[in-house]
């Protein structure tokens with residue numbers, strides 16, 4: 001079944017593509033089963049105030065351990081879920097599980113999660129005009145003031161006029177909104193002003209090289225200044241060293257997330273590290 005060239009040899013590229021397609025097909029079948037059988041997990045990464053080091057919230061990050069493949073990266077299975085029409089089911093599970101976890105922490109931990117739990121939303125979920133109601137329904141029992149929704153800058157810009165409308169509905173309902181991976185999505189200043197967002201998350205790619213590359217440092221500085229002018233807070237992603245944390249604090253960045261402060265952890269380990277006395 002391999003594609004043959006005219007000389008009858010198998011084309012290696014076609015063969016590699018065939019295997020990649022086959023893997024994706026099998027992966028989407030297994031992912032679909034994992035979603036319906038409740039086999040996904042949520043990990044939680046702390047978000048901290050850069051000036052005080054205090055916990056300001058957490059981000060929920062989806063994890064999938066497959067019996068055959070082991071841990072599959074969200075960088076692989078989230079785009080696959082989007083492509084194969086599984087992202088709504090996955091997104092619904094993430095919202096329900098987030099609410100369940102917030103409730104469990106309230107009952108079991110010495111202190112509740114301060115601030116908000118950030119939940120990633122993909123473009124296809126965002127395209128649902130009933131999204132705000134849908135989220136409220138799936139997270140019943142949890143106040144919108146305990147939740148922040150994250151959408152990437154490029155997803156915002158897919159249909160910016162619709163995004164302006166939905167973001168206002170969400171803000172009116174009491175949810176906070178963050179623009180994720182900011183700096184990579186080419187949004188225009190005029191839209192940035194109209195999106196009712198509370199926070200800009202500075203993309204990890206700028207933070208990574210910030211200390212050695214003055215262009216990246218300038219970009220980070222510019223994002224922080226822009227956010228201030230638009231009355232949004234800034235959250236730096238991927239902070240791995242104390243030097244990065246110090247420079248970001250000096251530049252006036254409000255909050256940070258990254259391995260330096262804490263890796264994403266399963267709910268019980270997150271609670272032990274961050275929600276005990």
Ligand code: C2E
Pocket residue numbers: 045060061062063073074075078091094120121122150180181204237238239240257258259260264
């Ligand atoms: P994101 O929302 O920008 O999440 C931040 C990513 O950076 C996470 O990758 C996190 O583990 C990683 N990270 C945090 N601190 C550091 C650090 O110090 N260094 C480095 N190198 N990386 C760090 P992860 O968990 O692999 O997720 C990748 C992307 O997958 C997320 O990017 C998000 O776009 C998507 N994703 C994850 N969970 C969900 C979900 O439940 N729903 C949707 N729609 N997307 C999700």
Ligand code: MG
Pocket residue numbers: 059120150180
């Ligand atoms: Mg995110």
Ligand code: MG
Pocket residue numbers: 180181201203237
């Ligand atoms: Mg991000």
Ligand code: MG
Pocket residue numbers: 180181
């Ligand atoms: Mg990202």
